[in-house]
Amino acid sequence: MHAAYCPGVETLRYGNHPDQVVDVTFPPGTTRPPLVVLLHGGFWRVAYDRTHLGAVVDALTTEGVAVANVEYRRVGGGGGWPSTFADVGAAIDAVQVALADRVDLGSVAYVGHSAGGHLALWAAVRDQLPAGAPGRTERPPLVRGVVALAPAADLAAVDRLGLSDGVVRELLGGSPTTVPDRFAATDPAVLGTPAATTVVVHGPLDDVVPVEVARSYCARTGVSLVEVPDTGHFELIDPASAAWPVVLAALRDVLG
Template identity: 40%
Template structure:
């Protein structure tokens, strides 16, 4: 689907893949912000930030700024563990430097990711829960009002079989730098399911015909998150599959837009996490 050019491009690092596209709505602001994280089985060959640019355009028309991020992926130098996670964290925290110039309201941020990017969006929302000794821990992670996972893996250990089958490659073990029994600390630090409670409201949006991540897995995760004290919900979009839920031209769009607006209407955050590390 075609998209308009971004209003600005900003680099958060020196690697060619360490940048993001900013789209700004009309008006003086300060504007709420949605961080967009594309998927693609964590692999450079499958997707880029262009895949979510149409959502950025649609949100801009709704008066919401977007920061659509690129990051190093499998198949690129530095992609995988820990570089992919470090990039996502750095890209999000880069918003602090953009906020004044571009009239961004850092108290009203929501993270949205599709497929592999859904995993990264949930993980980014929980960064304050990552053990401080981990290579992917952040120093002052920017805290969102909420996060939305569009059919992405939420537990890197539990989701291995399904995700490897659909991606036709052992991408989770490649991302983690090994099997769970060999690098258990990596899985604990990177899996939202292992970081519960995330202490950030989050939404899982699944298509009725989702193939990558079967619905029962999502239902079990939401039950676990709620039992841990989180505000977590699962929305099912009738007739949609894995890719339709990430398009503003399908019946999934009103569902996604409504959830973004609901999360943005929550009491504003101070941009810092009050969660304690493990």
């Protein structure tokens, strides 16, 4: 079910929790446009939600792309293992069913920033998850490309660096030693290379998620890494920044 909450935007609900929603925005004057499934960051914490990607939504729709801005349960608000992962999988599935006749399902990209970049990479390999893992699908995800912006892509590296006061252990309920099965089901760096064309974009000046995390992920998976000079963490989601054209170029590349 969905309900309009402001002009041009529809809210799709995929569950009963207040955070189990997706805001869908269509570019004006288009028929069956490409679709970006957008996943926000914030170190998976409840303090950060989808609204801080509003400028990104506006910029992408200007490019003629429909955007599904996903909310999900987060640490401190009923999220973490397994809810966060179950939610992201359910949201993507619900969006593709609800919009099947309104977007081009042959041109779907997952785009995520920071923790959302981790979730985008994870979502692209849902068919490779261990049996019984939250969000697992039997069939390959219906996605053509993935653009991960400053992603927390290697959970073991994020944990080792102690980023955001050890948030990975809050997300998964333990360490790689105490809950190895959870890391095995959620860490893109060990889940393999996505079948979809995938690009990681990161700035070497990032002091939130250091670029070494992206380098580690890409070295392990063979995914392409674009390092944007003189760029930190948040420029990648600022359409007014010098880095934004690089983001758009990556999106065009993965959508073909």
